[in-house]
Amino acid sequence: MKPRPSLTPYAMLAPTFLLLAVFSLVPFVWAFATSFYEYEVGGASRYVGFANYVEYLHDPTLAISFLNLGILTLFGLAVVVTAPLIVARLIFSLQSERARYLYRVMFLIPIVVPGVAGLMIWQGMVYNDMGFLNELLRLAGRDDLTRGWLTDPRTALWAILFIGFPFAGGINILIYYAGLAGISESVHEAAELDGARGIRKFWKVDVPLVMSQVKLLTILTVIGSVQGFEGMFILTRGGPGFRTMVPGLWMYMNAFTFQRMGYACAIGVILFLLILGMTILNMRYFRSSEELAGETG
Amino acid sequence: MLRNLSLVLILGFATWALWPRGEASDGVEGASQQSSASRPYTLRFAPGIYMPDRRPMDVGKPIEGLKHVAEEFERLYPDTRIEFTEAPVGQREYLVTQLAAEQAPEILNVNVEDVWQDVQKGWYIPLDRYLERPNPFIPKGEPGSVQWWDQFKYQAISRGKAAPDGKMYCLTYDMIETGVFYNKNIFRRLGLSVPTTWPEFVRAEEKIKAAGLIPFLVGSTSVADWGMDLVFDQFYGEILPGIDLAKDPVREEYMKGYLDWDELAFLNSKGFFTRRDPRYVEIFRFLKNWRKYFQKNMASEIFRLFVTQQGAMLWDASPMVYRLNGDPDMAFEWGVFYLPPIPRSTSRFADGHPMVVVGGAGTQFEITNSAINDTGDAATSVKLQRAIAFLQFLTVPKNTDLVVNEVLALLPNIVGVEPRPELMPFHEILQRNYTTTKWLYAFDLRFNEIFRRMLDLYLDDGIGEDEFMKWMESNVRTASETVVRRKGIDLSKFEPKWRELAPIRAGMRELPR
Numbered sequence: 001m002k003p004r005p006s007l008t009p010y011a012m013l014a015p016t017f018l019l020l021a022v023f024s025l026v027p028f029v030w031a032f033a034t035s036f037y038e039y040e041v042g043g044a045s046r047y048v049g050f051a052n053y054v055e056y057l058h059d060p061t062l063a064i065s066f067l068n069l070g071i072l073t074l075f076g077l078a079v080v081v082t083a084p085l086i087v088a089r090l091i092f093s094l095q096s097e098r099a100r101y102l103y104r105v106m107f108l109i110p111i112v113v114p115g116v117a118g119l120m121i122w123q124g125m126v127y128n129d130m131g132f133l134n135e136l137l138r139l140a141g142r143d144d145l146t147r148g149w150l151t152d153p154r155t156a157l158w159a160i161l162f163i164g165f166p167f168a169g170g171i172n173i174l175i176y177y178a179g180l181a182g183i184s185e186s187v188h189e190a191a192e193l194d195g196a197r198g199i200r201k202f203w204k205v206d207v208p209l210v211m212s213q214v215k216l217l218t219i220l221t222v223i224g225s226v227q228g229f230e231g232m233f234i235l236t237r238g239g240p241g242f243r244t245m246v247p248g249l250w251m252y253m254n255a256f257t258f259q260r261m262g263y264a265c266a267i268g269v270i271l272f273l274l275i276l277g278m279t280i281l282n283m284r285y286f287r288s289s290e291e292l293a294g295e296t297g
Numbered sequence: 298m299l300r301n302l303s304l305v306l307i308l309g310f311a312t313w314a315l316w317p318r319g320e321a322s323d324g325v326e327g328a329s330q331q332s333s334a335s336r337p338y339t340l341r342f343a344p345g346i347y348m349p350d351r352r353p354m355d356v357g358k359p360i361e362g363l364k365h366v367a368e369e370f371e372r373l374y375p376d377t378r379i380e381f382t383e384a385p386v387g388q389r390e391y392l393v394t395q396l397a398a399e400q401a402p403e404i405l406n407v408n409v410e411d412v413w414q415d416v417q418k419g420w421y422i423p424l425d426r427y428l429e430r431p432n433p434f435i436p437k438g439e440p441g442s443v444q445w446w447d448q449f450k451y452q453a454i455s456r457g458k459a460a461p462d463g464k465m466y467c468l469t470y471d472m473i474e475t476g477v478f479y480n481k482n483i484f485r486r487l488g489l490s491v492p493t494t495w496p497e498f499v500r501a502e503e504k505i506k507a508a509g510l511i512p513f514l515v516g517s518t519s520v521a522d523w524g525m526d527l528v529f530d531q532f533y534g535e536i537l538p539g540i541d542l543a544k545d546p547v548r549e550e551y552m553k554g555y556l557d558w559d560e561l562a563f564l565n566s567k568g569f570f571t572r573r574d575p576r577y578v579e580i581f582r583f584l585k586n587w588r589k590y591f592q593k594n595m596a597s598e599i600f601r602l603f604v605t606q607q608g609a610m611l612w613d614a615s616p617m618v619y620r621l622n623g624d625p626d627m628a629f630e631w632g633v634f635y636l637p638p639i640p641r642s643t644s645r646f647a648d649g650h651p652m653v654v655v656g657g658a659g660t661q662f663e664i665t666n667s668a669i670n671d672t673g674d675a676a677t678s679v680k681l682q683r684a685i686a687f688l689q690f691l692t693v694p695k696n697t698d699l700v701v702n703e704v705l706a707l708l709p710n711i712v713g714v715e716p717r718p719e720l721m722p723f724h725e726i727l728q729r730n731y732t733t734t735k736w737l738y739a740f741d742l743r744f745n746e747i748f749r750r751m752l753d754l755y756l757d758d759g760i761g762e763d764e765f766m767k768w769m770e771s772n773v774r775t776a777s778e779t780v781v782r783r784k785g786i787d788l789s790k791f792e793p794k795w796r797e798l799a800p801i802r803a804g805m806r807e808l809p810r
Binding site (some may be wrong): 041042043127146147148150151152153154169238239240241243254256257258259260271 | 417598
């Protein structure tokens with residue numbers, strides 16, 4: 001006799017799914033539909049077909065915002081792949097388990113500071129007129145080099161990029177650490193028998209075997225970069241000019257400042273397709289350590 | 298068994314946590330509910346700078362004038378409660394979401410130009426019919442006893458706030474004006490006097506700069522807003538008779554020569570405000586040339602730089618009087634002057650006429666759609682009647698004096714209420730003609746955003762003149778097209794007047810090529 005399926009799990013899942021549908025899936029579908037309308041909050045909507053998409057292709061902010069997005073994403077990737085991995089490896093190589101635990105905690109502690117507060121600290125204490133950077137320059141007698149770091153067209157994007165320096169805090173270190181800890185001791189011993197030590201061992205053994213972690217962080221970084229705009233919103237509002245504008249922020253401004261909901265939805269759909277495309281590419285061409293192991297094993 | 302028990306406990310706790318709270322039995326909440334029951338009409342009021350029990354600009358003592366006026370009004374209308382609230386009215390996101398949901402405070406103070414963006418949506422109540430009737434709180438024979446309108450002192454500016462649809466959504470309660478605050482000690486030390494012409498002004502800036510001080514402190518938005526409008530008026534004033542096409546029967550009397558967005562859009566189609574228009578190009582060159590006297594970082598806290606005497610002049614508006622008077626670090630004497638005219642010797646497009654007013658209306662009260670949510674119809678809404686009555690009560694001279702003159706920031710716009718003596722320089726500035734146009738309010742918010750950003754970038758050497766002018770040109774063109782499409786306006790209505798003015802333009806030089 002075929003066992004009778006229990007409805008209890010479905011019933012338990014239903015409220016969650018319902019809320020998810022109302023707050024995530026419906027708006028998502030709604031955004032697709034709205035992107036074909038000229039729609040202003042409180043006003044009448046008008047079907048315009050692909051006009052919003054065509055207009056975005058001619059939008060003067062398009063090139064600069066995607067260029068900024070590219071720079072921010074590449075820089076973010078470079079940072080996420082290097083600094084936390086190096087720090088994780090250094091912690092991993094400590095002899096004392098107690099010391100390893102202590103360093104992991106110390107590098108993790110900064111995540112208790114909310115992201116917005118972190119941005120405000122950089123804005124107010126580092127980049128401000130009387131902030132750390134300008135005061136340092138004044139102390140060095142280089143008053144001529146002081147500037148509004150976030151408002152000067154030559155430095156604004158760099159200032160944004162360097163927020164979070166030295167980029168070696170938070171959960172990324174733990175992810176890499178877990179990856180390094182998962183490498184079998186026999187692999188290390190075999191590598192050492194083959195004469196691999198230090199940097200050579202790091203490149204030849206550790207890095208290939210934490211590729212799953214690299215892949216995960218790459219996907220998360222790309223998605224975060226394309227979606228994210230809160231940093232620019234808080235610090236520069238995309239300025240000076242459009243020097244730190246990103247598509248997400250322009251989408252937000254069109255939706256809530258200019259009330260051009262249809263146009264904003266069109267930008268949102270384009271960003272969705274971009275993220276989808278990049279994630280697929282990443283999944284297909286960026287091989288994880290398991291795949292590498294399968295190939296070599 | 299244990300698993301089921303824990304499930305039951307979790308569900309029980311969740312039910313308890315989510316269960317709506319019963320009627321409060323404590324005194325405060327109970328009293329509030331009782332008060333709400335006996336006063337069915339609650340008017341939420343976001344009064345801006347006059348918020349009771351607050352220290353305006355974090356200076357001085359908490360103010361309370363408006364609270365007293367509201368209490369007196371509540372005594373007159375026992376069915377109405379005035380509830381003061383703070384609202385981020387400068388944020389478009391707030392306005393749009395609250396008004397769309399009919400949740401905004403019943404009375405808001407929003408710049409009327411922001412209201413104009415939304416008038417077609419029914420979010421604000423037109424006030425014309427009330428302004429044209431007597432104010433019931435005014436005794437017979439006094440201004441306002443025939444028409445509420447007669448109570449307003451600065452008629453030109455107050456009536457000029459009618460929306461492009463011809464209706465009045467705004468009550469201009471007080472006035473604000475810009476001026477150049479200057480450090481008299483620094484001026485005396487450097488042997489400077491108040492400049493009366495632009496070359497004198499530039500010489501003063503040079504001398505201050507040579508002394509190692511910042512000559513002119515100004516916010517970046519002020520340059521895009523006031524700076525642009527003043528220089529535009531200086532350079533286009535001479536050709537205005539040949540390009541001012543619309544004579545609005547209501548507003549023209551008060552805003553002579555003002556160029557509305559539809560006139561700007563039409564003129565743009567004739568080559569104005571493009572790279573082919575030498576005056577337009579010259580405005581931005583002029584502003585760029587002026588930029589070298591401003592503080593290095595346009596986002597700096599300019600007030601602090603002025604108070605600490607790192608800068609000699611500060612271009613700001615009348616509320617700075619309140620802040621300067623109350624600042625504990627203030628250690629010098631200061632005065633106010635207005636920017637001097639630009640003569641032909643400085644620019645070939647200027648004719649040396651006095652600089653115009655770019656401020657005007659200060660606190661602007663609007664009644665929102667929340668005020669009619671008792672019946673949903675303005676004709677039958679008692680709540681709306683109470684909101685109108687409250688605004689009328691607020692404009693009674695003794696109440697205005699109590700509210701506006703409690704804060705040394707704005708000039709009362711009610712006949713019979715004199716401004717505080719410290720604000721008289723701004724009163725004198727307000728007697729000048731109004732600006733030719735307000736660029737930052739001319740079209741839509743997208744236009745403003747691009748205009749302001751790219752001007753900042755150009756002034757800070759982030760972009761060359763050619764590229765900047767391309768941005769300006771495309772921005773005006775796009776904004777013109779958008780505004781014409783959205784409002785469904787036929788610009789060809791200006792053609793006859795354009796042709797009629799052709800002989801006047803024939804004698805004018807350097808019109809768009």
